[in-house]
Structure formats: structure tokens, C-alpha cells
Amino acid sequence: MNMTLNKAAIETLAKVSTATITTILLKKGLRNVWMRGTRPLKAGQPRIVGPAFTLRFVPAREDLATPESWSSPRSTRAAIEDMPEGCVVVVDAMGTSDAGIFGDILCARMKKRGVAALVTDGVVRDVAGVLETDLPVWSQGVAAPPSVAGLTFVNWQEPIGCGGVAVYPDDIVVVDGDGAVLIPAAYLEDVLAAGVQQEQLEAWIMGEVEKGAALPGLYPPNAENKARFEATLATP
Incomplete structure (x- = not known):
């Protein structure tokens, strides 16, 4: 292997x-x-x-x-x-x-x-x-x-x-x-580094969509929404 x-x-x-x-x-x-x-x-x-x-x-x-x-x-x-x-x-x-x-x-x-x-x-x-x-x-x-x-x-x-x-x-x-x-x-490390956070981001976006949020600025996230998402990662 x-x-x-x-x-x-x-x-x-x-x-x-x-x-x-x-x-x-x-x-x-x-x-x-x-x-x-x-x-x-x-x-x-x-x-x-x-x-x-x-x-x-x-x-x-x-x-x-x-x-x-x-x-x-x-x-x-x-x-x-x-x-x-x-x-x-x-x-x-x-x-x-x-x-x-x-x-x-x-x-x-x-x-x-x-x-x-x-x-x-x-x-x-x-x-x-x-x-x-x-x-x-x-x-x-x-x-x-x-x-x-x-x-x-x-x-x-x-x-x-x-x-x-x-x-x-x-x-x-x-x-x-x-x-x-x-x-x-050769790209394994790149995928490992980005993969889990991308899944977390998309799960967060889905949660916002279910709350009724509009897609522009959310998917993909603008700076404001990116900061909101990153704040959820920092929350213990």
C-alpha cells in the first residue's frame, strides 16, 4: 500500500x-x-x-x-x-x-x-x-x-x-x-488539508439555506459569511 x-x-x-x-x-x-x-x-x-x-x-x-x-x-x-x-x-x-x-x-x-x-x-x-x-x-x-x-x-x-x-x-x-x-x-496532501473543512463549510451553508438564506454571497461565501462560518469553528 x-x-x-x-x-x-x-x-x-x-x-x-x-x-x-x-x-x-x-x-x-x-x-x-x-x-x-x-x-x-x-x-x-x-x-x-x-x-x-x-x-x-x-x-x-x-x-x-x-x-x-x-x-x-x-x-x-x-x-x-x-x-x-x-x-x-x-x-x-x-x-x-x-x-x-x-x-x-x-x-x-x-x-x-x-x-x-x-x-x-x-x-x-x-x-x-x-x-x-x-x-x-x-x-x-x-x-x-x-x-x-x-x-x-x-x-x-x-x-x-x-x-x-x-x-x-x-x-x-x-x-x-x-x-x-x-x-x-502528488495531490493527496492538498485534498487531506482542504477536504474536511470544505465538508464543514457546505454543511454550514446547507444549514443557512434551510433557515431561508439566499444564495448570493452565501454559496460561495463572501467575506462576511466566511467569517461567520469560521467563527463556528472557533466555538468550543
Whole structure:
């Protein structure tokens, strides 16, 4: 696991929504951090934080994408045995929606190895069994055909694109009801520093809205409202 992503950092990020993280990174000039097509497979999945463990597929080629390839030393099965506890597996399936990258047995093994979550811009199969494994999954949905019907697995732990976002091994991934967001490792400290206070600010603004306050000067806050908010932080 990325040494900078310690227990305290994970606990802090677990309190910060993906929506807030995108706002923080936008202010840093990073606009493309939300992975398109990554929806929770099941409602109510918790917010999860972990270092990215990447897998990459390319389009299927008939001589390579075969059931026999599942026994190759370079296979999804071999990649799973390399996955460390606490990682978020991020899979580049090129947005393919008619070939399931993983089914129930592979997801069960990932869960047994302590994988925190699976994120892909593709789909999974054997959905009833996948749900029974309790492995949290974010994907485009489900499909019955196996991966080799449309994809060739090529490697793991290298830079990939998932949902139009560049993902490097050990970048930080946060997933919740809004999908999967990438925090480049170099920006972790920035997000940690700003995240919790941004959540507190937005909670305070929501409270003011519920009291009937108008939005101009409140969201975003002007100097007066910023001072009012900061006064609440100083109150024991």
C-alpha cells in the first residue's frame, strides 16, 4: 500500500465525498478525475478509499482471447494473487458493455484477499453471485458473456485509462454513491488539508439555506459569511 495513504489519511478521506474531492481538485487545475461509467452495483455501498491496483484489457483478438488464456501466467487469475489487502482494483475495460470482466468466483477470491473494492468502466457477470461475495463493485452494469467474448487481458500494475481518466498504480481512489474519483498521489496532501473543512463549510451553508438564506454571497461565501462560518469553528 502507498505509504503516504496511512490509516489516518483513509479515515479523513472517508469523511469527504467524491463531489467535494472533485471541487478541491478543480481548484488545483485538475478537471478530469471522475471515472465515467462507474456506478455502484448495489445501493448503499459505503464510501471506500484505497490505493489503485490497475488491470488493463485491450480489444479481443481471436488467437489470444480464449478460455485457455485464463490459465496463462499473464491472466486475471494471476493478477488477483498479486492484489494487496486494502487496494481498490481499477480495471480498464475500454467501456465495453457486452463482456463481463469478472464473475462471482474471481470476486470471491478478491474479497478473500482483502480487496477493498472493484472499479471498472466495463461490466461484471454472474451478478447474483457477485453480490453474494459482498465485494463492493462500481461498474457500468452487468452482461452474461465472459471477458474473452470482447476483451483480451494484457497486464496489471501499469498506467491505464478508466472511464476516460488516467490512473497510475498507487494513485488514490475514492468511491461512493456518485462514482469513482481519482486523487493523483502528488495531490493527496492538498485534498487531506482542504477536504474536511470544505465538508464543514457546505454543511454550514446547507444549514443557512434551510433557515431561508439566499444564495448570493452565501454559496460561495463572501467575506462576511466566511467569517461567520469560521467563527463556528472557533466555538468550543
